[in-house]
Amino acid sequence: MELYGGVEAGGTKFVCAIGTSPEDIRAEVRFPTTEPRETLAKTVEFFRQYMVKNNARLTAIGVGSFGPLDLNPSSPNFGKITTTPKSGWAFTPLVQTLQDGTGVPVFLDTDVNAAALGEGTWGAAKGLKDYMYITIGTGIGGGLIINGMPHHGLVHPEMGHIRLIHDQKADPFVGICPFHGDCFEGLASGPALQARLGKPAESVPAYHPIWELEAEYIALALNDFICVVSPQRIILGGGVMQQTHLFPMIRVKVQQFLNRYIFASQILERIDEYIVPPALGNRAGVMGAIALAKLRVEG
Structure with a gap:
């Protein structure tokens, strides 16, 4: 049996796993x-120790990473994190470092594309070919799967940085994005909520008006994504979406914003099956990295 490694390379934590599916995880670590240098050394050591201890060789390692990333094989910066605001990580050669350290082929994609692949392989989008995974947490990002493959385009989608309708009178908050101020991420990420409240958003009750505003910004973004991409399903993950009372609010607002223009039963009649949480929960990222490795090797 082919054995794969997966790395969820997040801005706050790395999750590494070895296995073949959610039901077959042989080893896992978080740090x-x-x-x-320190973080990637721990990553390499995890995979090397497993292979030596078990006299086993991994077929490939998939990495779903925070970004932005260079995913163009003809680029001199291919396989690197590029212009990230995360201190010290700009132009880190992820692929080269992990391949050199483990001797195993490494395949890289965005953390959200990887999570989307995981959900399409084993989770909430299983059986679908065209769908989206959006994470709303420390940052906001979106993974887009078209015809079963992650979409890159010029670089890769940066769905967290679209501009939203921002009523300055109703919400005078200037936003926290260092590049764009009040883009989607600048207005609706976890840190944006905390900046408004002066405390973590999860500490305020479900009836607090911040959640109505949050649902509106998320629904505005989904309205645009639905009109532009026409996904078969939208999966909403990330720390902010642990506030599950947001889901019905978002669904109602999406229907209101679209105003029956997108004439599809999934939106008009079954929207609770169209905008959904991830079935893999907080394991979507690392399982998606394993799915990415399997996809690149097995096709």
């Missing part, structure tokens, strides 16, 4: 994301 904080510190500076690149």
Whole structure:
């Protein structure tokens, strides 16, 4: 049986696993994301120790990473994190470092594309070919799967940085994105909520008006994604979406914003099956990295 490694390379933590599916995980480890040399050394050591101890060789390692990333094989910066605001990580050569350290082929994609692949392989999008996974947490990002494959385009989608309708009178908050101020991430990420409230958003009750505003911003973004991409399903993950009372609010607002223009029963009659949480929960990222490795090897 082919054995794969997966790395969920997050801005706050790395999750590494070895296995073939959610039901067959042979080893797993989590550790904080510190500076690149230390973090990647721990990643390499995890895979090397497993292979030596078990006299086994991994077929490939998939990595779903925070970004932005260079995913163009003809680029001199291919396989690197590029212009990330995370201190010390800009232009870190992820692929080269992990391949050199483990001797195993490494395949890289965005963390959200990887999570989307995981959900399509084993989770909430199983059986679908065209769908989206959006994470709303420390940052906001979106993974887009078209015809069963992750979409890159010029670089890769940056769905967290689209501009939303921002009523300055109703919400005078300027936003926290260092690049765009009040983009989607700048207005609706976890840190944006905390900046408004002066405390973690999860500490305020479900009836607090911040959640109505949050649902509106998420629904505005989904309205645009639905009109542009026409996904078969939208999966919403990340720490903010642990506030499950947001889901019905978002669904109602999406229907209101679309105003029956997108004439599809999934939106008009079964929207609770169209905008959904991830079936893999907080394991979507690392399982998606394993799915990425399997996809690149097995096709």
